[in-house]
Amino acid sequence: NYTPGYELRAKVTVLAEGTRGSLTKDLVAKKNLGNLNPQSYGIGIKELWEIQPGRIETGYVAHTAGWPVPSSMYGGGWIYGLSSNRLSAGLVVALEYADPRFDPHEAFQRWKTHPFVERLLEGGKLLRYGAKSLPYGGWYAMPRNYVDGALIAGDAGSFLDSQRLKGIHLAMKSGMLAAETVFDALVAGDTSAAKLSAFQQKVEASYIKRELWAVRNFHQAFAHGQLAGFFHAGLQFMTRGRGLIDPMRAHAGYEAYRKIDSRPVPERFKGDGKLTFDRLTDVYHSGTRHEEDQPCHLVVADTNVCATRCVTEYGNPCQYFCPAAVYEMAQEKGETRLKINASNCVHCKTCDIADPYQIINWVVPEGGGGPNYEGM
Numbered sequence: 001n002y003t004p005g006y007e008l009r010a011k012v013t014v015l016a017e018g019t020r021g022s023l024t025k026d027l028v029a030k031k032n033l034g035n036l037n038p039q040s041y042g043i044g045i046k047e048l049w050e051i052q053p054g055r056i057e058t059g060y061v062a063h064t065a066g067w068p069v070p071s072s073m074y075g076g077g078w079i080y081g082l083s084s085n086r087l088s089a090g091l092v093v094a095l096e097y098a099d100p101r102f103d104p105h106e107a108f109q110r111w112k113t114h115p116f117v118e119r120l121l122e123g124g125k126l127l128r129y130g131a132k133s134l135p136y137g138g139w140y141a142m143p144r145n146y147v148d149g150a151l152i153a154g155d156a157g158s159f160l161d162s163q164r165l166k167g168i169h170l171a172m173k174s175g176m177l178a179a180e181t182v183f184d185a186l187v188a189g190d191t192s193a194a195k196l197s198a199f200q201q202k203v204e205a206s207y208i209k210r211e212l213w214a215v216r217n218f219h220q221a222f223a224h225g226q227l228a229g230f231f232h233a234g235l236q237f238m239t240r241g242r243g244l245i246d247p248m249r250a251h252a253g254y255e256a257y258r259k260i261d262s263r264p265v266p267e268r269f270k271g272d273g274k275l276t277f278d279r280l281t282d283v284y285h286s287g288t289r290h291e292e293d294q295p296c297h298l299v300v301a302d303t304n305v306c307a308t309r310c311v312t313e314y315g316n317p318c319q320y321f322c323p324a325a326v327y328e329m330a331q332e333k334g335e336t337r338l339k340i341n342a343s344n345c346v347h348c349k350t351c352d353i354a355d356p357y358q359i360i361n362w363v364v365p366e367g368g369g370g371p372n373y374e375g376m
Helices: 022-031 104-111 115-121 168-188 198-205 207-213 226-238 279-286 303-307 309-313 350-354
Strands: 013-015 041-050 061-065 075-083 086-094 125-135 150-152 298-300 327-332 335-340 360-362
Touching (some): 013 022, 013 168, 022 150, 041 104, 041 350, 075 104, 086 115, 125 279, 125 350, 150 168, 168 198, 198 207, 298 335, 303 309
Parallel strands (some): 013 150
Antiparallel strands (some): 041 086, 041 125, 298 360
């Protein structure tokens, strides 16, 4: 049976809840902590494969750019050799594209049909699946990370190098600096924003600032496509992040959607069941589970918008950007309504980010629910 969560109180709370953190989102809005640019996000879709022994070396790394991601978009793939017979493969796509019917999951499945990738995976076995959003925005999109009684660390605070797509070391360092700041504040008996602002000073004095400052305009450079992006990125590399324009401005990704045109609705990708898979097959391999008698953790403020405006304006992009088949427009008694398959959710939070009307709120489900990250 459903039991409401406990209210936990502390002198200082460190919000380190990952990308698009639920509490962080509310705090940033309530306290107006936003930076020069709104946060930019991407979605990473990943599969763990067991392959024929000897096809890959442990520690092997390959990164790809371009196909099947259109040249107008930012995205690329990876292959990491985990052992002689196991690899991680995935695709990252920026959540700021114009076509509301673009399907990141389908793009990833098509990416695997490239001869280079297919040769590695042929005869192999899919072990695990997962998806997760990541903060691309960089230094100019980092929220102010301190207020009275709270700090923001890790991906919640945008501590991620958008050029290298690496953030574990930055998240760990930000957590260490947050701990030092909290300790000093508690010893001094002062947990005000003025005292906790030492966290920002520590960040700027550490390698975090040096690393993120050098790529402060990197992701924004790709706002007008890959060709322009690589041009700007090259100039930024030579000028330690400055480039032609500093700071480069950005817009929220969901603002990039164009209204749908008269093209027919694309058929849903089914896959071949060996190399490529449909969403539900991948969801099965995520091991995700949620108690069915708990409140839905995907809260839509007004489902009438989904069945009326969104159908005609954007063609319900939630059916395409969600990599877990959570959102479905169902026909009942001649009417269209939104059906939420919450038990499929793999906790990527893409819906909270990419919804064109910003009426989907991803809230934390019951503890213990969600995907199985073993081996991922």
